[in-house]
Amino acid sequence: MTEAEKDALLDAVRTFVNDEVLPAAQAAGDSTAFPENVVNGMRKLGLFGTFVPAEFGGLGLDMQTHAKVMEEIARGWISMAGVLNPHHLCCKLMMQSGSREQKESLLPRMASGEYRCAFSLTEPHTGSDVQAITTSASRAEDGSWVLTGRKRWITNGLAARFIFALVKTDPDAKPAHRGMTCFIIEKEPWAMTGNGRFAGVAIGENIDKMGDRGVETTDLVLDGYRCSGDRILGAEAEGLGKGFTQMIAAMETGRVGASALCVGVAQRCFEVAVDYARKRHTFGKPIAEHQAVQFKLAEMATSIRAARLLTQDAARMKDEGRRADLEAGMAKLFATETARKVAQDSFDIHGANGYAKDHEIERLLRDALSLVSAEGPAEIQKLIIGRAVTA
Numbered sequence: 189m190t191e192a193e194k195d196a197l198l199d200a201v202r203t204f205v206n207d208e209v210l211p212a213a214q215a216a217g218d219s220t221a222f223p224e225n226v227v228n229g230m231r232k233l234g235l236f237g238t239f240v241p242a243e244f245g246g247l248g249l250d251m252q253t254h255a256k257v258m259e260e261i262a263r264g265w266i267s268m269a270g271v272l273n274p275h276h277l278c279c280k281l282m283m284q285s286g287s288r289e290q291k292e293s294l295l296p297r298m299a300s301g302e303y304r305c306a307f308s309l310t311e312p313h314t315g316s317d318v319q320a321i322t323t324s325a326s327r328a329e330d331g332s333w334v335l336t337g338r339k340r341w342i343t344n345g346l347a348a349r350f351i352f353a354l355v356k357t358d359p360d361a362k363p364a365h366r367g368m369t370c371f372i373i374e375k376e377p378w379a380m381t382g383n384g385r386f387a388g389v390a391i392g393e394n395i396d397k398m399g400d401r402g403v404e405t406t407d408l409v410l411d412g413y414r415c416s417g418d419r420i421l422g423a424e425a426e427g428l429g430k431g432f433t434q435m436i437a438a439m440e441t442g443r444v445g446a447s448a449l450c451v452g453v454a455q456r457c458f459e460v461a462v463d464y465a466r467k468r469h470t471f472g473k474p475i476a477e478h479q480a481v482q483f484k485l486a487e488m489a490t491s492i493r494a495a496r497l498l499t500q501d502a503a504r505m506k507d508e509g510r511r512a513d514l515e516a517g518m519a520k521l522f523a524t525e526t527a528r529k530v531a532q533d534s535f536d537i538h539g540a541n542g543y544a545k546d547h548e549i550e551r552l553l554r555d556a557l558s559l560v561s562a563e564g565p566a567e568i569q570k571l572i573i574g575r576a577v578t579a
């Protein structure tokens with residue numbers, strides 16, 4: 189894409205967010221109905237395949253433009269960014285580790301959004317400690333794989349056709365991560381219980397989250413689900429025992445996306461704070477003219493800019509083909525804290541009205557907290573950063 193084409197795309201995304209996403213987010217309130225019209229709008233704009241190469245039907249964007257698109261969508265509604273971000277992680281996994289046959293058969297339909305995808309590491313008893321997962325796959329006599337276990341917190345779990353899930357294929361492997369494999373689990377989208385060739389795969393109830401309510405987050409229950417070795421990411425010869433490395437590597441890209449989401453939410457919290465501060469009067473003038481409120485807004489604007497620059501810096505490193513675990517970790521750490529702090533400051537500026545559901549900040553504050561743990565909490569980012577700076 190030329191620079192002019194990228195600018196035109198960003199303009200189109202901004203218009204879509206202002207005209208369709210923001211009104212849909214406010215109209216949805218606390219509902220957990222899935223806004224498929226907004227999802228279709230994202231599909232039409234090509235946003236399911238932002239950085240998928242054009243030869244596979246994607247937009248072929250660089251990571252910096254991808255991050256700007258994701259910021260804009262999250263400014264409109266974190267849940268719609270949540271529909272995309274794990275899907276993008278799966279696209280990245282496929283581009284990075286898929287076999288030629290897997291790429292040709294799945295990637296174009298993933299890029300178009302026809303096949304929606306979910307990413308699954310977490311289990312009921314473990315999140316950050318990925319190597320402690322217990323969901324397992326064992327080989328049956330006919331050579332196929334039989335999967336058993338329970339995964340949790342899967343964003344898009346119900347809507348997805350494919351769930352890229354990390355499971356143990358060798359429980360005795362040392363170190364444990366060498367015994368882990370990424371399976372591309374196929375299921376019927378929107379079906380809670382699988383039948384026929386999808387027997388043994390079930391989706392749990394939508395987790396009743398405090399925010400980010402426009403996208404479903406579910407369990408995946410595997411009870412003797414059978415698939416062949418060509419459902420291993422990269423196919424059996426290349427992918428068996430490589431799942432941990434594949435998924436952790438792809439999460440660098442996921443962290444750039446998650447940082448952009450935080451910046452987008454923070455930006456919207458800032459916009460509604462400025463708007464409210466201009467309109468609300470105390471002691472004879474708009475509260476925007478009280479220096480204490482201006483100082484708060486100044487700090488909010490500065491943090492958002494810093495978070496955006498950190499995100500763009502990590503994205504630029506990825507565009508240059510460099511590893512960016514340090515930079516993506518820093519961006520995620522700083523951007524998450526920015527979203528949390530800016531949401532709280534915006535809430536404060538709204539006074540009592542911020543606590544009422546008809547003001548957007550009430551939802552934004554709850555949405556901002558959804559980013560605290562997703563893609564790794566602050567402590568895990570600090571472990572990544574700490575290791576990198578002491579290596």
Ligand SMILES: Cc1cc2nc3c(=O)[nH]c(=O)nc-3n(C[C@H](O)[C@H](O)[C@H](O)COP(=O)(O)OP(=O)(O)OC[C@H]3O[C@@H](n4cnc5c(N)ncnc54)[C@H](O)[C@@H]3O)c2cc1C
Pocket residue numbers: 274306307308309310313314315316317340341342343344400405558559561562563564565566567568
């Ligand atoms: C809205 C939402 C969407 C999500 N979507 C997905 C998804 O699509 N797919 C998926 O697989 N997961 C998803 N998750 C799960 C997310 O990835 C996990 O929440 C995250 O990995 C943290 O795991 P945990 O919640 O089990 O926390 P734990 O790992 O149990 O950690 C609990 C606390 O202990 C701290 N801690 C843990 N280990 C250490 C340590 N070594 N040193 C210091 N502190 C430590 C953590 O920082 C945290 O504060 C989602 C979560 C949310 C909230």
